[in-house]
Amino acid sequence: MLEGIVIRSTGSWYNVKNQSGETIACRIIGKFRLDGKKVTNPVAVGDHVKYVIENEEENTGIIKEIVDRKNYVVRQSPRKKHFVHLLAANVDQAIVIVTIREPKLKQGFIDRFLLMTEPYNIPVTIVFNKADLYDKGDLGVYNYLKDIYNKIGYDVLLTSSIDGTGLEDLKATLSGKVSLVGGQSGVGKSSLVNTLSDQLDLRTQDLSNYSGKGQHTTTFAEMFDIDENSTIIDTPGIKTLAFNHLEVMDVAHNFREFFEASDECKFGDCTHRNEPKCAVKAKLETGEISELRYNNYLQLVEEVEDQNYWERIKDV
Ligand SMILES: Nc1nc2c(ncn2[C@@H]2O[C@H](COP(=O)(O)OP(=O)(O)O)[C@@H](O)[C@H]2O)c(=O)[nH]1
Ligand SMILES: [Mg+2]
Ligand SMILES: [Zn+2]
Structure with missing residues (x-):
């Protein structure tokens, strides 16, 4: 199979650049999932893919395989x-x-x-x-x-x-x-x-x-x-970023200085709000953790909670 890097995606077509610098328009067949989450675009720009030529004259191909990703960045669609x-x-x-x-x-x-x-x-x-x-x-x-x-x-x-x-x-x-x-x-x-x-x-x-x-x-x-x-x-201009796909603990784990401090919180699943003996709140008091970051954190946690609440109600 041939190999290349996806340099552009336009919905159903992916431009794949191969080792000789040529670009082939490829599509995918079948469904791909990402850690159980539904994705709007299974293949991303930056992906290393294996493909076959579908139509020689039109220079189109079919992506057969996505090489294991080192990492990726997702947002809520x-x-x-x-x-x-x-x-x-x-x-x-x-x-x-x-x-x-x-x-x-x-x-x-x-x-x-x-x-x-x-x-x-x-x-x-x-x-x-x-x-x-x-x-x-x-x-x-x-x-x-x-x-x-x-x-x-x-x-x-x-x-x-x-x-x-x-x-x-x-x-x-x-x-x-x-x-x-x-x-x-x-x-x-x-x-x-x-x-x-x-x-x-x-x-x-x-x-x-x-x-x-x-x-x-x-x-x-x-x-x-x-x-x-x-x-x-x-990436195209991002207007807003929402996090419907995350849980409260995901937010807590990805505010890096909060995560670091959380070792010393009394509870392992501390959300750093009203829990007793919270190390994040202690550091907020001393100014080691920024109030700006903390307020943004609260906002995000609340958003995630609200969204998930309505999701649950709707699923009943
Ligand atoms: N004063 C100032 N204007 C800038 C600067 N960089 C971009 N602009 C202007 O901001 C506007 C948007 O720029 P653009 O590059 O299209 O922004 P993009 O949407 O982030 O890609 C244009 O009118 C630019 O001329 C800058 O460093 N200083
Ligand atoms: Mg621009
Ligand atoms: Zn805590």
Whole structure:
């Protein structure tokens, strides 16, 4: 069988790049599942697959096998609530791009993104873009957040594709790796990639287009080479991230500093809310655990609980 990497998916077709750099449009036959979860797209960008040629003239193939994944990133499907959507597979790291200005940073977004990447311990760099627009107050916010995330082991960068801030650092971060790149629409993801790459010219969009209704948003990820040794998987602008597919303990286990502290909680299944002798709450008191993280955690736990409650009622 032939082998290649999925570089793009458009619903039912997958573009597979083989060892000689050719791209073959492949489809899949049959059902694939993911740890018992229903998936909208059984094959993800970044997947290594084995395929056979179906039609020589049209250069199409059929994917027969997905090579075991090193890791993968899923989100709840934005369209089908009971399904998960595979964003990417086999990534070395993730880069989440945010900005404090234009559009304003959505409280909780970073922690939601981290909840998505943490189950596989995927290293994450948080990039604050559009630094050229930040005033003193914004830089204060940036430094405040940088401290919080650095302290728990995430890298943080300040960048601007307009004035060049941080671009060398970002390039170095991407070098030699396959990076999943995500963020909300309009944060400057495509602009940054274009600035870093001599060979790419991704479409960028006017901010005014983002708020409009009927805005065309694609939900398909795509793999690009930025240069000879850096590959990115560009994911479409993420509006919101919901976690219908998780349980409360999944959230607790994937807030990394909470998980670390939880060894010393009295109860093994402590959710760090009203339980006695909770080490997370003790660290919150002393300031070792950030209040911002804790509040976002509570929000996510509550969301997961509410969703699961209604799911259960409906199933009766
Ligand atoms: N001021 C400023 N504007 C930027 C920067 N990067 C991108 N933009 C603008 O933000 C808008 C959205 O950019 P785009 O790259 O399409 O964002 P994407 O949706 O994240 O891919 C465009 O109008 C860009 O010109 C930046 O670093 N500074
Ligand atoms: Mg874009
Ligand atoms: Zn606890």
